[in-house]
Amino acid sequence: MTEFPFLSVLTLAPLVGALVVAFLPRTNPELAKRVAFGWSLAVLALSVAMWVAFQTGGERFQFRESYPWIPSWGVSFTFAADGIALVMLMLIAVLVPVVILASWKDADALKRSVPVYFALLLALEGTMIGVFAAADIFLFYVFFEVMLVPMYFLIGSYGGHQRQYAAVKFFLYSLVGGLFMLAAVIGLWVVGGQTFDWQALTQIDMSTGTERWLFLGFFIAFAIKAPFFPFHTWLPDSGAAAPAGSAALLVGVMDKVGTFGILRYCLPLFPEASKWFAPYALALALIGIIYAALLAVGQNDLKRLVSYTSIAHFGFIGVGIFAFTTQAGTGAVLYMLNHGLATGLLFLVVGMLVARRGSALVSDFGGVGKLMPILAGVFFFAGLASLALPGTAPFVSEFLVLLGTYPVNKPVAVIATLGVILAAAYVLWMVQRTTQGTLNPALAEHEGMRRDITLREKVVVAPLIALILLLGFYPKPVTDVINPAVQATMQDVGKTDPAPTAVTTEAAK
Helix, strand or coil: CCCCCHHHHHHHHHHHHHHHHHCCCCCCHHHHHHHHHHHHHHHHHHHHHHHHHCCCCCCCCEEEEEEEEEHHHCEEEEEEECHHHHHHHHHHHHHHHHHHHHCCCHHHHHCCCHHHHHHHHHHHHHHHHHHHHECEHHHHHHHHHHCHHHHHHHHHHHCCCCHHHHHHHHHHHHHHHHHHHHHHHHHHHHHCCCCCEHHHHCCCCCCHHHHHHHHHHHHHHHHHHCCCCCCCCHHHHHHHHCCHHHHHHHHHHHCHHHHHHHHHHHHHHCHHHHHHHHHHHHHHHHHHHHHHHHHHHCCCEHHHHHHHHHHHHHHHHHHHHHCCCHHHHHHHHHHHHHHHHHHHHHHHHHHHHHHHHCCCEHHHCCCHHHCCHHHHHHHHHHHHHHCCCCCCHHHHHHHHHHHHHCCCCHHHHHHHHHHHHHHHHHHHHHHHHHHCCCCCHHHHCCHHHHCCCCHHHHHHHHHHHHHHHHHHHCCHHHHHHHHHHHHHHHHHHCCCCCCCCCCCHHHHC
């Protein structure tokens, strides 16, 4: 089974599906929806088969494929997946069919081409899979840039207020970051013996100055994509303007390319530069945690609020990466997965509320729980998962990050913990102002607010809720996959975990 070309098929299948759906007749939108949904389920089934075929105790990179592309440049279609990439591929496979089902009415409401909308979602899925599956740095760069195109059109053509401004801002920020990375990719090709193969490039020696400059080229691109402070300003605009389903993929998956890139490329390829820049990266991560949390507290737009919470969460992932311990690194990767599930759920539920009210402003809600108790309850659960309540999946990852950071950098762990407190503030206040308290009189007369969660919406939220609870109580199947890859990454950097503190019998008593 492991001989099957999982990664190339998974990359190509959604792209083929996008072409098929795009050319379906606009006069039959239901057909386009059903074909897109069925196609995404087929990708999910294949991804599950790949997960089962992955050998936890096997080689670091599995499902390796390589096909010639531009031999004179040393470029090839090379795919491979370690445990870090595997969990991200599964996240994509789970979220896309959920998003397609959640977006069933989005394109209809905008009176735009329904087949094109769902074709763009499938195209986005294929390019995102390609980013995480690529084992050739030039191929990674190509997918890194190409995946901007479907998201640009999803925001610019199907988004809400100021969608064109948000789409252009999103594209320009990402494009500038991509130019920094392109310069670093070319520089790496020159000093690496004219090859783009990841494994070959990890074996080269380079001068300290060269390594630091190349690290910066990659890091800036990834910091913009994540985004880390101060490169974050595009995300609230894009998250607020994008359709809810697209926003769930933008924040839930696309942004993880930044943190994934740091783990896959910055640390193994530039180990000494990574250690040298670590204090600065940790400082940016801590500022992001506190700064974004404070901004989230003051937001009146639900979608912008959720976007700011994501910036704070990315700060925790950054702390976990640059703590350079296996425990914190595993927590960071697990956070990438769990954040995608929790924030994806939160964005989708916010989209359901906004679609009913016709507004994303918190001040236009109030007392929604009295009219739609089930939907309000799901919204409350999504908020609790976002603030990492014990028993939900994000708690495990956040706890691992802090637990793995504290032995090696106590001040960073303590400061990051303030973000946990602030998260409770902005999430609970958001829920209280939206669903609790006195019923807003305007809602009682609003036709859309009389409809509680529908059967389709229950099917949308049920798998995400189930996964958040399952991984909150039993994350072992995922951590077993992540741990070996994180340990190998720490070895690439030359870091070892601190020895456990000895506890005397007297102290234990």
